[in-house]
Amino acid sequence: MESEDTQCLMDDIDAMFTDLLGEMDLLTQSLDQPTVVPEPLPSTTEMNYSIGFTDLNESLHELEDHDLDALMADLVADINATEEKLTAQMKDQKVPPPPSSDLPAPPKGLSTYSASSIASPTSPASSTGSNVSTPASSSASPLPPPPPQSAKPTMEEIEAQMKADKIKLALEKLKEAKVKKLVVKVLLTDGSSKTLMVDERQNVREVLDNLFEKTHCDCNVDWSLCETNYELNLERIFEDHENLVEPLLAWTRDTENKVLFQERTEKNDMFRNPQNFYLWKKDKKALKEIKDRDKELLVQENFCGTSVIVPDLEAVLYLKEDGKKSWKQRLFQLRASGIYYVPKGKTKSSRDLVCFVQFDNMNVYYGKDFKTRYKAPTDFCFVLKHPQIQKDSQYIKYLCCDDAWTMNLWVTGIRIAKYGASLYENFKAAEKAAVSSVWTNRSTPSSSSSSTPSPTIKAKSPSQANGHAPKPQPGPVSQDFGNVPPPPPPMANILPPPRPDAFLPPAPPPLARKNSAKPPPPQRHLPTNFPPPPPAMDNLPPPPPPPPMDDALEAPPDFLPPPPPAAGFGSLPPPPPPSNSFPPPPPPGSFGSMGQSLPPPPPDPGFLPPPPPQPVFTGGGDFMSELMLAMNKKRST
């Protein structure tokens, strides 16, 4: 099958190359008249909105539609690019063309993945990006005939004067054409789900921002994306800086794995309660009473220095022995360089430690229900494994702790060791986003979200590029759809600023909290903290400190009150959502109708109980054409 495809690919090379040239041509044209691009945008925006208003479901499933549109744009462009051959192949062979073309190892995972319950239309999407073959080689392989150097001359032939930036643009295009995309179904806490398109370059933070936009949640820092592994009963919080597509590509064909959108307090607990991790040896009562300034100091000390300090954990944990059912106790230590254990009869000195695992190709997961499943001593288990491994294997390390506290300590400690400073950066970024969203939600409750426009644009722009923007006839329509997502956000973005002015007073609090309460205090605390020890020198009763400096100390606390108000704002958003979702309130009836209007496409199947994935997959060939049909039908209505 694969060889066939490569054959087919070869055949297509010519066509694709002409395409490429044509594209460059168009590009240069568009460069000459830059207005061309902007023009379509406004109209698309309008269109989008009109749809949104005519069909109430639309707003609920706004996302799905955008995605479908984008998808369609890609598909159509793709199909055109490879001409009827591909389409013919699709129909004749009933083979999902993209998956099959998706080359060997990784693609396999990809196509299977697409069939999974989560992301039905995935494979088409991703393969679109790659134009038939593996994303990586796709755009390049057609090129060989006229390698890059010759690409230059060719262009010169076509257009006598070729400017540098044009090539650059073309290069970027080439790059973008390779971008993999997935359509991901994300389960929300209320049991519903959202489906969104994620491209390879997007990190979890951007996806979260997208989800904030879709769900009108309160955007607090605890919102997380988690992956579950059905087969192994595992669960893991994605870190905000991780790319989402990559780990999802590791999922197997018929996987029941899921992506969840949840509030998880443990995600950032090391910044809120650093004492639990860095002073874990102290008794728990003392830890509860620790002062805020001491917490801040701990965060500063451990995350803001030249290197991130990993909590020095040490505990007897149970280890499930390779391939066996028994659990054995061992004394483990966590260090920045990995997890170690103390061999029997040896001292705890560093040089005697034996390396148990390093973190390069390892992720840490929470294990669920291991007591019954693996006969673990307790249910507080965590697991270390290569992200690629999806099934039980001797290469998975199963560890079991005495209690939940210990488990959290270790999982968090391992995350700190593995990701280091990124975690703190993520946290700060999330905090910032949360504050700004509180702010924007408050000032413009009606506009769904302005906090995330830029990521959205970034995220979506590839899709636009991917759609082979300036191209064949069917393109225009679908492309415009593809372009839809970006426009709205900018508008939303423009709105908020004016409002704030009106509400000036409230504005400061969040800011004040951010600016004053954050970095400065810690440093300031210090001096005051130790009674400017000079007095101590005097050998006796140095009245602790509080000279003038103390004011500085008090200052932050004074600033602290504002947060409450800020938090108040935070609580405000919830109300908005209702009003916010004025487009959403989806009459159940129309909901159903919507489902009908879009029979085969992904959203529907994806919506409720994950349907048996296989059908979707095998029907892939049909699926594509059906998808097109559906889209057309929908548009005509």
Add this chain to the structure above:
Amino acid sequence: MAAWDLSVTVEDLGPDAPPVTLSVASDLHVGGVILKLVEKTQIQRDWSDHALWWEQKQCWLLRTAWTLEKYGIHADARLLFMPQHKPLKLGLPNGKTLRLLVCFSNPVFQTVMGICRQLNIRHPEELSLLRPVEEKKKKKDKDSTEEIYDLTEVPLSSASRPSLYNGMPAHFADSPQMEAIYKMLSVTQPPPALRYILFVSELDCKISFPLRWLDSSRCLMQQGIQDSDRVWLRFKYFSLYDIEPKYDAVRLSQLYEQARWAILLEDIDCTEEEMMLFGALQYHISKVSQSEPQMLSSSAAMDDLESALQSLEVKLDGESSSASEMLPCDCFRPKRLTLKGYKQYWFKFQDTSICYFKSKEESIGEPIQQINLKGCEVAPDVNVAAQKFLIRLLIPASEGMNEVYLRCENEQQYAQWMAACRLGSKGKSLADSSYQSEIESIGSFLAMQKTSSGSHGNSPASDESINTHSLVSPRYHKKYKPKQLTPRILDAYQNVAQLSLTDAVMRFLQIWQALPDFGLSYFVVRFKGSRKDEVLGIAPNRLIRIDLGVGDVVKTWRYNNMKQWNVNWDIRQMAIEFEGNVNIAFSCVTADCKIVHEFIGGYIFMSTRSREKSDTLNQELFHKLTGGHEAL
């Protein structure tokens, strides 16, 4: 007022010259004495740096407006007239020795500030001076060969920040010799010889080290340091503040040297894995610093377009050719249980995958299998002498890891395939720009192994053939043979091979700082109410109490909970009160109480630094925190 005779020895007249006798009255101020003295010597020169040193009282008479009476000087006083700045032999963290003029009359804290100004080291408060270990005479060979870099010609400037020229202080740009000294200061040294490590490790010891620190609040003369004596300059307080590679060339390289020695001498404990990584980083740093022309300010970034084009070119090149040439053939066999045989296949490397065919002829068709290497583990299994070149691949799949062995025919092929596998495991294709350099470094590691295993023969004595033994502590010399050590270091090396010099140094420092025992200075103390000696560890943010018998940390106190501390100098006891009514007291067994006291106060001072104030050092606060009542 009655006049009396005061005799003063003038150093400039020579050691044998008799003291000059002046007729003075008690109400004469010190400035007047000096004036009289200078007139009497009849030497024309700049006397401005000179001052009087009172030998019995061990103090400088620096307040020229004070009268002799006020100082309490009588006819029996032995006074010495001499310059305040004198040459000193300064041992640097990198093992080199400088000769430079330093101030003998100010507290050591200020003397260090002056030294750091000359050497262009920011944040002098983190460094201090200590007495060198007395070197045993039997190691003569070392003394004789030691080179001393002379900086005594550098004019003493009072500017707080020397003006920079070519990225170095102006006084280093004066002559080629001076420039060479700056290079010595700012460029990391090649790994030391094993013999030297052993030599130094005999001398050094964790516990004795901190006892030798000089007192920051007293001057060099008061601490018995004489003209041209040798002292060491070292980082003392490990709360390293505001490191900025742009300005900190000397600081970073000296810090790196100190860290490297701490690790080689096992002053700080680390695990085997960490040691290998330190070794790999040292190898990389020395390699890069030898090849990379220093002071080369990163040339204005290449034109965007050009580089973009170039990278595309490489990419396309690699990708297109990867379908045909690029792929030498290879033999291999997936290890099936106990089967040992290898079967020959035709291999191709494509993007980040390997695929194999029955034969070359079939390589146009469908491969038997294609395996993506992304995220896989690559381990070498090489024995140059036996001509064994195996690459062991642990390739992740959803069911677990697949074990695959590739056997190469020769070094050349091995280096290429190894490099390709490494890149593949990182998700990079052969077109990646690092491919060639990866091949080279693998080649050079093979060469290392050759030279270390087969000592005879004319091994290429290039700088590539660094002895792995100089990269790890002596413990590992004993534990492993070179041919065991080399692959392990190479293994760690693959993760750092792409770092720039600065990044590699920073990484080294980061890993060092991440060690659990980082920044700890140890003192033997006896806690109040305890009958045995224990160890007090002083870290940048906390005090720890260590049980000598077990070596376990018994208790930790953090400075930020500290309310006050007192010193009872008579019984050499320190008492510290923490929040929550926690009181501890201990007496110092080995060290001078002052050293311990200064350490704690010093760290508290370090934590008071903040960005706004960082330009001017609050010396007064430092002395207040560290000096004890006897200071000031």
